Amino acid sequence: MQPLPEPKADTFSRPERLRILLVDDEQFIREALSEYLVAINNHQVVTAASGEQALAQFARDAFDCAFLDLKMPGMSGVELLGRLKELDPHLPVVIMTGFPSLDAAIDTMRQGASDFLIKPFNLSQVKMTLERVVREHRLLRENLRLGERIKHQEKIEKLNLELGRRVREQNILHQISESMDRLQTSEDIYQGMAELAVKFLEVDKAAVLLLDRTTSQLLIIAERGFGSSAVGRLAGRLGQGTCGKVAAEGQPMLGRPGMDEALSAVLPCRGDYLCLPIKIREEVFGVMLVGDKHGGLTFKGEDIFLTRFLLDKAALSIENIALYEAMVNNLHSTLGALVNAMEAKDPYTRQHSRRVTNFSVLTAQTMGLGIDQIESLRFAAYLHDIGKIGVKDNILLKEATLTFEEYEQIKQHPVIGESIIQAMDLSKSERAIIRHHHERWDGGGYPDGLGGEAIPLLARVVAVADAFDAMTTDRPYRLAKTQTEAVDELARTSGQQFDREVVRAFVEMLARYHPGALGKGGL
Numbered sequence: 001m002q003p004l005p006e007p008k009a010d011t012f013s014r015p016e017r018l019r020i021l022l023v024d025d026e027q028f029i030r031e032a033l034s035e036y037l038v039a040i041n042n043h044q045v046v047t048a049a050s051g052e053q054a055l056a057q058f059a060r061d062a063f064d065c066a067f068l069d070l071k072m073p074g075m076s077g078v079e080l081l082g083r084l085k086e087l088d089p090h091l092p093v094v095i096m097t098g099f100p101s102l103d104a105a106i107d108t109m110r111q112g113a114s115d116f117l118i119k120p121f122n123l124s125q126v127k128m129t130l131e132r133v134v135r136e137h138r139l140l141r142e143n144l145r146l147g148e149r150i151k152h153q154e155k156i157e158k159l160n161l162e163l164g165r166r167v168r169e170q171n172i173l174h175q176i177s178e179s180m181d182r183l184q185t186s187e188d189i190y191q192g193m194a195e196l197a198v199k200f201l202e203v204d205k206a207a208v209l210l211l212d213r214t215t216s217q218l219l220i221i222a223e224r225g226f227g228s229s230a231v232g233r234l235a236g237r238l239g240q241g242t243c244g245k246v247a248a249e250g251q252p253m254l255g256r257p258g259m260d261e262a263l264s265a266v267l268p269c270r271g272d273y274l275c276l277p278i279k280i281r282e283e284v285f286g287v288m289l290v291g292d293k294h295g296g297l298t299f300k301g302e303d304i305f306l307t308r309f310l311l312d313k314a315a316l317s318i319e320n321i322a323l324y325e326a327m328v329n330n331l332h333s334t335l336g337a338l339v340n341a342m343e344a345k346d347p348y349t350r351q352h353s354r355r356v357t358n359f360s361v362l363t364a365q366t367m368g369l370g371i372d373q374i375e376s377l378r379f380a381a382y383l384h385d386i387g388k389i390g391v392k393d394n395i396l397l398k399e400a401t402l403t404f405e406e407y408e409q410i411k412q413h414p415v416i417g418e419s420i421i422q423a424m425d426l427s428k429s430e431r432a433i434i435r436h437h438h439e440r441w442d443g444g445g446y447p448d449g450l451g452g453e454a455i456p457l458l459a460r461v462v463a464v465a466d467a468f469d470a471m472t473t474d475r476p477y478r479l480a481k482t483q484t485e486a487v488d489e490l491a492r493t494s495g496q497q498f499d500r501e502v503v504r505a506f507v508e509m510l511a512r513y514h515p516g517a518l519g520k521g522g523l
Contacts, residue, residue: 018134019062022047023054023080024069024096029119033067036123040130051075055083063091065133067117070097070104078111085112090140092133096121100181105174116174118181124312176200176306180313190222193314197290198224200310201303204292207267208278209235211247211286218243218287225292226267235266235289243287246275250284252304267291274299276307280315352469357381359465359509363502364458366509373429373458380430381462384437387417411446414438432456437463440497460499464490464506467498483510 020037022045024030034045046061048054051074054066066084070077081093095108098119105116114136115129176196180189190208197206205225209218216238223230239248241263242255255273257264267273273291277284288311293299360381364374388396391413395406402410417434436450436459443451455463471486481489487507494503 016134017041017043018064018137019044020046021054021057021063021066023049023051023066023072023077025049025072026069029069029096033126036126037130040127051077051080051083054080058084058087063088064137065092065094065114067094067096070095070108071099078108081108081111081113092136092140094129094133100178105178116177118177122316128309176310177313180310180317186318189314189317193288193310194222194224196310197288197307201290201306202294203290204294205267205269205273206288206290207235209243209287209289211238211284218247220266223267230267233266236263242273242275243289246277246287247284250277250279250282252276252307254299271296272298274303274307276304276311278311278315280319352473353382353385355469356384356462356465359468359506360458360462362509362513363461363465363506366512367461367502367505369457376427376430377433377458377461380426380433380458381465383417383421384434384462384466385413385417386420386434387413387415390416390420411438415447429456429458433459433462435459437466439463441499442496445497455499460502464498464502468506 018041020043022030022034022037024033024047027049030047030049034047037043037045046057046063048057050072054068068077068080068084072080075083077095077097081095084091084093089112092114093112094115094117095113096117096119097104100116100118108116115132117125117129179192179196190210193208194206197203203225206223207220207226207230208222210221211218217234218236218238220230220233220235236242236244236247238244242253242260243263246253253275255263255269255275257269257271267289269291271292273289275287275289278286278288288307290303290307293303357378360377361374364377391409395402395409398406414435414437418431421431421434433456435447436455439445439448439450439455439459441452441455441460443449445455468486468490471481471489472483474480487510490498490503490506494500
């Protein structure tokens with residue numbers, strides 16, 4: 001076992017100051033990226049807010065490379081790329097975009113772009129891109145010098161091979177980025193890492209191991225080429241064996257057959273294998289192992305570069321998912337606390353939202369609705385009355401009959417509820433539940449007077465569940481109806497206030513489950 005050498009240092013070991021043209025219509029991006037580029041090696045950065053300004057700057061001075069935003073008012077990044085290439089065919093150009101697609105990447109590469117930077121980008125991605133631009137800048141300058149001297153034809157050919165390799169490398173990086181961006185869960189990302197490693201690193205086997213800090217053990221959670229039985233098995237401990245040392249030291253290592261018998265028993269490789277740490281914010285949380293390079297070849301610095309790019313991209317995606325899930329969970333907890341606080345003020349409506357949610361979910365299952373729709377109900381039905389927190393207590397808790405003006409204020413709670421949750425990333429159907437659960441089939445409801453099938457389906461389901469629970473619960477101004485009386489009332493108003501099909505499914509749901517389990521005590 002031995003540490004694997006880093007990619008050759010001569011590609012970026014001699015820092016040179018570049019004169020960089022940075023074009024983006026967003027001032028914040030211009031300022032932040034310019035500051036970072038200067039900080040890297042005191043590069044000289046000239047900024048422009050549009051293609052026209054950029055061409056004017058380019059006419060006044062020479063530049064070593066350019067960073068261009070793809071989407072800009074007026075002249076687009078692709079058009080500006082073409083204009084700059086007409087003026088300087090050898091100018092390295094990096095395209096920046098927040099709307100990545102394979103077609104856009106191919107189009108810009110055909111136009112002569114050297115690299116493709118996806119927004120929002122982190123500083124390590126920018127630095128990695130600049131390193132590749134500097135390397136290309138040097139290669140291009142060398143190519144020009146050698147092109148003027150026929151006697152160095154062999155060097156020119158070697159340089160062209162390197163440029164060809166760079167093009168292939170860029171294509172791989174773009175494909176890795178696009179593939180990772182399509183994965184939505186941590187589990188998909190882990191398996192995607194193994195799949196992409198086998199596809200692009202020209203290896204037969206790959207595995208992802210997560211580090212359990214509590215037990216200091218490495219657990220295999222995804223694989224390709226080792227067999228599904230490998231998943232779930234332990235593959236070492238922190239500081240022990242190849243993968244354990246990589247996890248402890250945070251540096252890549254190269255292993256050879258027979259050097260780690262314990263690891264070979266779980267993840268056997270015929271030839272050399274490469275282990276790299278998976279990090280988030282410089283903290284190791286796992287290891288990737290790739291082995292059996294095609295043709296029996298050994299691993300090189302280029303393999304480290306591609307694997308690190310894959311791991312950095314995956315780690316960023318995993319971190320973003322974790323941060324998003326934490327934010328959503330916190331927001332859900334906060335909103336749930338608001339609902340509980342609201343219902344706690346009124347003893348007659350305690351647990352109302354929970355019962356309505358249960359009724360709605362069971363009705364949706366009876367109707368055969370999809371899992372996504374049922375999950376939307378499970379979340380949004382619980383929040384359907386959250387807007388009542390914006391209604392004054394003297395109106396909300398009034399025991400006497402409401403005045404016209406007071407009732408008009410009550411009718412605003414669906415709109416208030418929608419405004420409370422508008423900052424959340426809810427689906428259209430989830431927002432519709434909160435806004436439209438008081439619409440009527442005949443169009444006489446509120447807040448928008450929708451009627452018939454114009455009322456979103458899930459809002460129609462909640463409307464029936466909400467009405468049934470309200471009727472079977474004691475209120476200050478009346479006693480609760482029996483379940484039979486409430487069902488009779490639903491049947492009587494079916495086709496007027498409520499959707500007949502939803503009422504039919506609701507009644508079928510009550511008949512299927514023991515009515516006592518669906519009463520005031522909840523499910």
